[in-house]
Amino acid sequence: MLKGKPFVKWAGGKRQIIDKLKKYIPEEYNTYYEPFVGGGALFFELSPKNAVINDSNEELMNVYRCIKDENKFTRMCSELNHYESSHSEEFYFEIRNKDRDKNKFKKIVDYKRAARTIYLNKACFNGLYRVNSKNEFNVPFNKKDTVNTYDGQNLGIIHSYLNFNNVEILCCDFEESVKTAKKGDFVYFDPPYDSDTTTFNSYTEDGFGKEEQIRLAKVFNDLSERGCYVMLSNHNTKLVNELYQEFNIHVIEAKRNINSNGKKRGKVEEVIITNFENKEGFNE
Ligand SMILES: C[S@@+](CC[C@H](N)C(=O)[O-])C[C@H]1O[C@@H](n2cnc3c(N)ncnc32)[C@H](O)[C@@H]1O
Numbered sequence: 001m002l003k004g005k006p007f008v009k010w011a012g013g014k015r016q017i018i019d020k021l022k023k024y025i026p027e028e029y030n031t032y033y034e035p036f037v038g039g040g041a042l043f044f045e046l047s048p049k050n051a052v053i054n055d056s057n058e059e060l061m062n063v064y065r066c067i068k069d070e071n072k073f074t075r076m077c078s079e080l081n082h083y084e085s086s087h088s089e090e091f092y093f094e095i096r097n098k099d100r101d102k103n104k105f106k107k108i109v110d111y112k113r114a115a116r117t118i119y120l121n122k123a124c125f126n127g128l129y130r131v132n133s134k135n136e137f138n139v140p141f142n143k144k145d146t147v148n149t150y151d152g153q154n155l156g157i158i159h160s161y162l163n164f165n166n167v168e169i170l171c172c173d174f175e176e177s178v179k180t181a182k183k184g185d186f187v188y189f190d191p192p193y194d195s196d197t198t199t200f201n202s203y204t205e206d207g208f209g210k211e212e213q214i215r216l217a218k219v220f221n222d223l224s225e226r227g228c229y230v231m232l233s234n235h236n237t238k239l240v241n242e243l244y245q246e247f248n249i250h251v252i253e254a255k256r257n258i259n260s261n262g263k264k265r266g267k268v269e270e271v272i273i274t275n276f277e278n279k280e281g282f283n284e
Contacts (some may be wrong), residue, residue, distance in 0.1 A: 004158035007067070007150060008060070008118060009127025010039030014190060014233070017270065018045055024250065024278045028230040029105040029186035037188045040272050047161055054177035056127065059117045061171035066114035067155060068162040070170065079115035087147045092123050105108050115149075118218040123147045139145075144225045169179035175219050183227030191216055194237045210239060217243035224275040236269035244273045 006013060014021060021042055032048035034040070037055045055061055066072040083095070095116055099105045108116075122125055124139040132138045161167075168178050174189070182188055194207035195265045216232075224247075236241045238250055254270045 001047065002157050003045040003156055004161055006039035006044065006160065007155060008039050008121040011128060012190065012193060013039045015039075017233075017252065018042065018120075020252050020254075021231075021233070021272060024231055024272050024274050026186055026276055029229055030184045031181070031186070033178055033181050033185060034175045035187070036192075040064075041198065042158070042188060044158070044161075048165070050166045052168045052170060052180070054172060054174065056173060056229040058171050060129070061169060062110055063117050064169045065115040066111045068167075070159075071184050072114070072131070072161075073155070073159050076111040076114045076148065077155065078117075079112055080118060083090040083115060083119045083132070084147055084149055087123065087145075089141050090213050092120075092141045095119060095147065096124075096137055096139075113124065113213065120149070122149050134180070142181035155173070168202050174216065176217065178223060181223055181226065181228050184229075186229040187223055189216065189220065189230070189232040191232070191234065192278070193235045194240050195235060196237045196239075213239060213243065220244070220247075220273075220275075230275045232273045233270055234273070236271045240271060241272075244271075248274045248277075250274070250278075 007017065007136045020043055022045070025046065031050040031052060032043070032046060033052045033054075034043050037043055038057075038060070040053065040133045043051065043053055053064065063076075081206055084089075096106050098108065098116060120137055120139070121129065123144070124137075125142045126139075128139045130137070130139050153155040162169075174191070178187055191213070194210070194213050198209065211233075220230050220232060225247075232244070241249065250272045252272060253269050255267060
């Protein structure tokens with residue numbers, strides 16, 4: 001079976017560590033849940049027959065829905081062709097600024113909004129998704145003369161995969177998205193990263209602070225008690241080690257790939273946490 005791959009570059013994307021993650025996947029499971037799906041690196045790699053994917057980012061989940069729908073998919077692609085041929089710095093800011101007037105923005109048809117999200121991802125600095133407090137996309141232009149917004153073959157594979165399998169696309173909070181998970185289902189959490197340098201009440205750009213990490217650990221526990229296979233990735237921080245001490249914590253090395261500060265790129269320690277034994281047993 002041909003597998004799709006992420007159609008956007010996403011902060012925290014898991015393409016780099018996909019082989020390490022795959023070592024920990026349960027051999028058999030029923031429905032696959034991914035509550036923080038982002039660019040969907042592991043989701044596409046596994047391409048499960050039954051899945052529930054979710055992210056709180058409305059613009060992103062709108063893209064997944066449009067790729068699935070026959071009509072919207074075709075229209076979104078022709079919109080992207082038009083964006084590619086109109087591409088310039090001025091055009092980038094014209095598209096970027098469409099969310100400045102919320103009433104007008106809400107009225108933009110979904111497939112055009114989806115094309116905007118993909119285009120901005122490809123034409124912005126470093127493929128970041130960042131909005132300000134007014135929910136306005138504010139990433140600078142990447143200063144390139146040309147842009148390649150999509151790989152037609154890849155989007156075609158994703159379109160077919162989403163249509164020929166049972167994939168539910170949600171857009172809500174992570175806790176809500178796993179309410180239907182049952183014994184034998186597999187849930188993979190890839191939340192925004194925790195950091196040892198942020199303190200309890202410090203502001204996090206993505207709104208996912210320590211309290212959210214604690215709430216997530218409760219959900220992890222609850223799913224584990226329900227009999228689900230649960231896996232989570234995060235940075236190897238003090239809080240994460242405390243929260244998941246009862247579970248299996250595997251430390252791995254990963255490359256940090258999106259960081260606006262070039263000096264901070266490099267290797268970081270991440271953890272993969274599971275409530276079940278991996279294929280090769282615990283003695284890695
Ligand atoms: C580390 S990224 C996921 C990366 C993804 N696994 C990939 O390979 O691209 C974390 C995601 O969590 C989403 N998010 C943040 N808070 C959330 C919440 N409360 N509920 C659901 N999703 C949330 C963000 O929009 C972001 O896409």
